[in-house]
Amino acid sequence: MLQLYIGNKNYSSWSLRPWLVLHQLGIPFEEMKVRFDSFAPDSHFKQTMLGLAPTGKVPLLVDDGLAIWDTLAITEYLAERFPQAGIWPTPVADRARARSLCAEMHSGFTALRSHCPMNVEAHLPEVGARIWAEQAGVRDDVYRLIDMWGQQLSTHGGPLLFGNFCAADAFFAPVCLRLDRYALPLPQHIQPYVQRVLALPSVREWTRAALEEKDFREFEEPYRTASGMLAERSLPQP
Numbered sequence: 001m002l003q004l005y006i007g008n009k010n011y012s013s014w015s016l017r018p019w020l021v022l023h024q025l026g027i028p029f030e031e032m033k034v035r036f037d038s039f040a041p042d043s044h045f046k047q048t049m050l051g052l053a054p055t056g057k058v059p060l061l062v063d064d065g066l067a068i069w070d071t072l073a074i075t076e077y078l079a080e081r082f083p084q085a086g087i088w089p090t091p092v093a094d095r096a097r098a099r100s101l102c103a104e105m106h107s108g109f110t111a112l113r114s115h116c117p118m119n120v121e122a123h124l125p126e127v128g129a130r131i132w133a134e135q136a137g138v139r140d141d142v143y144r145l146i147d148m149w150g151q152q153l154s155t156h157g158g159p160l161l162f163g164n165f166c167a168a169d170a171f172f173a174p175v176c177l178r179l180d181r182y183a184l185p186l187p188q189h190i191q192p193y194v195q196r197v198l199a200l201p202s203v204r205e206w207t208r209a210a211l212e213e214k215d216f217r218e219f220e221e222p223y224r225t226a227s228g229m230l231a232e233r234s235l236p237q238p
Contacts, residue, residue, distance in 0.1 A: 002029040005052065005060040007045070008036045009210035011220045013118040013174035015059045016206060018074045020170040024202040025085045027078065034058065036217050072106050075167050089162040098168040101148065101161070105171045109144070111137025116178045117220060120210035127223050128182030138184075145175065146190050153189070159196050173197050 004022060006015035022029045037044050050056040053067045061068045061077065068077050079087040088095045115131045115138050131138055149172075152161040160169045176197040179186060186194065197203060 002027070003032050003062040004029050005032045005034055005049065005058050005062070007034060007058045008213060008215055008217065008220075009033075009206055010120045010213050010215065011036065011118055011217060012058060013113070013177075014057075014071050016118075016174050017071045017170050018059050018061065018078070019206065020173055020200075020202050021075060021078060021087060021167055023205065024165055024170065024200060025082075025087065027082055027085055035215065036220065038219070071171075072102060075102070075170075079167075086164065087167050089164075089166055094162055097152075098162055098166055101152075101168045102171045104148075105175070109141045109175070111135060112141035112175070112178065116182045116184070118174050118177055119181060119221060120177060120207055121213075122181050122221075124181055124223070125183035128184050131182065132184055142179070142184055142186070145172075145179075146187060149190055149193055153193060158193070160193070165200065169197060169200075173200075173203055177203075 002022070004019060006012055006019055009015070019031070021027075034045055034048050039046060046056050049058065049060065052062065053060050053069045055069045057069065059069075059071060059074060061074045063077075063081070068074050075087065078085070089098055115135050116128065149161065152168075156163045160166070161172070162168060176194045178184070179194055180198060198207075
């Protein structure tokens with residue numbers, strides 16, 4: 001069986017992406033969680049992951065001894081192994097566009113990802129308001145998301161970016177969590193898409209597991225302390 005190595009569900013946005021592809025599309029796999037203790041070379045996390053692949057990072061897919069790292073590479077490998085699963089849209093033009101969106105997510109939106117790290121458990125509207133006011137790069141990233149998602153939803157009519165769920169929605173699921181947890185402003189025609197992604201059964205299951213971790217990692221939360229942990233979020237309604 002496929003094995004997918006992931007980090008803490010509360011924090012690991014890149015782990016969520018291939019996990020969501022596998023889980024939402026019903027591809028059997030074994031989840032292998034490696035706790036974030038530290039990212040130092042001698043940490044348990046780094047030593048464990050370096051024993052499996054040269055990058056020493058998550059996510060990592062292992063298939064019968066073959067290690068595949070990098071979320072895009074994992075997604076493409078899964079699409080080749082399970083061509084009928086619906087990982088990419090069927091029309092050639094839609095597949096090309098979906099891959100373009102995933103590649104842009106993979107290499108871009110650095111301001112949003114840096115200033116608003118994923119934190120499933122948290123509710124941080126005050127932090128989000130300050131970031132929105134101070135960080136032009138974050139505003140630019142969100143405006144790009146609004147334009148990108150708006151075009152796709154207009155073209156395909158929803159409910160998701162290409163109609164049915166595909167890898168593009170998985171790649172943007174952590175972004176939807178960020179937009180929600182930091183309460184960043186969105187127009188009315190985009191907010192429903194974010195809520196539909198958060199209501200996906202697999203996103204809800206990941207959220208439940210993240211809330212159960214209760215594993216505060218100070219290096220992942222520069223804006224909070226252990227004594228300042230906020231109450232658990234309730235799950236979004238389907």
